[in-house]
Amino acid sequence: MDELSTRLMARLHEAFSVDELSKTAIDGLINLSAALAVFGAFYLLWRLLRAALNSAFQRSGADATTVSFMQTLLKYGVLAIGLISALDSAGIQTGAVIASLGIAGLTIGFAAKDALSNLISGILIFIDRPFVIGDLVEVDGQYGRVERITLRSTRIITRDGKMLAVPNTEVINQTVASYTNFPHLRIDIAVTVGVEESLERVRGLLLGLVHESKEFMTEPAPRVVVTALNDYNLALELQVWIFNEREHVELRFALRERIFETLREAGVDMPYETLQLLAPTPSATTEH
Known part of the structure; x- marks a missing residue:
């Protein structure tokens, strides 16, 4: 036991000696400096490649969605390397780290399945192009302008200035309404008039409003249709196409006010829709 204790103390003294600790600290500092220098070089490389890519895209006239997607792939690819x-x-054996990740791959896959789904969905959005950056869209009842499409989420700026980060899987799995995918858009304004009114007179008044304005198209021609015959009023709808689909919200508000x-x-x-309340009829007989 005395010999074992002596050998143990000698090994501990050797391991924790000032010289050994100094050597370990210096080696660690050198390795850390080397790692930071290498990563810094790759970070600088990414900045240079991004600038070159932006210049190439500007010359080629690529759209903002393509530029954003390629920048994202370039960034994560270069920084991962x-x-x-x-x-x-x-001095860290990355091969052993990757092998250990492979052993725990099933657990990591379950933990990161949402992130992987969003990543794949982001790639599908770029390929399928249901919308692009700058489009006005409605996703799950939320309306706004597409600000950015990342590999995890689609960023939408609402009309009141809020930023919505919608996961890409939700965008892929839901119906997306785009207001700017086509060059023109039709707006519909509902109107109710009394049952005694002349439809031709009202139709002439409504069509006269849009014929006098340059914001509205004459082909396809605007029209007024009857959508419902109610008890106390007639439900009409003015349907008119506009030249600039990005102004549909403001034009809808302004046209509704002009119609009124x-x-x-x-x-x-x-x-107004009214209800008539009648007093109960007195009973012909009186109970005693």
Whole structure:
């Protein structure tokens, strides 16, 4: 036991000696500096490649969606290689790390399945192009402008200035309404008038509004249709195509206000839906 204790103390003294600790600290500092230098070089390489890629895309006239997607792939690709190279420079065997990740791959796969789904969905969005950056879209009832498409989420800026980060899997699995995929858009304004009103007169007033304005198209021609025959009013709808689909919200608000003012000035009856309450009829017989 005394010999064993002596040998143990000698090994501990050797391991924790000032010289050994100094050597370990210096080696660690050198490895860390080398790793930081390698990663910094790859980071600088990414910045240079991004600038060159932006210049090439500007000359080629590529759209903003393609530029954003390629920048994202370039960034993560170069930095991932830089991280692996930095770990190698620090003396960490990346092969063993990757092998250990392979052993635990099933667990990591379950933990990261949502992230992987969003990644794949982001690639599918880029390939399928249901919308591009700058489009006005409606996803799950949320309306706004597409600000950015990343590998994890689609960023939408709403009309009141909020930024929505919608996971790409939700975008892929839901119906997406785009207001700017085609050059023109039709807006529909609902109107109700009294049952005694002349439809031709009201139709003329409504069509006169859009014929006088350059924001609305004459082909396809605007029209007024009857959508419902109610008890106390007629439900009409003014359907008109606009030149600039990005102005559909503002034009809808303005046209609805102009319709109200025009019909009111023309004396058109726009009744509210009413209910008539009748008092109960007295019973012919009286109970005693």
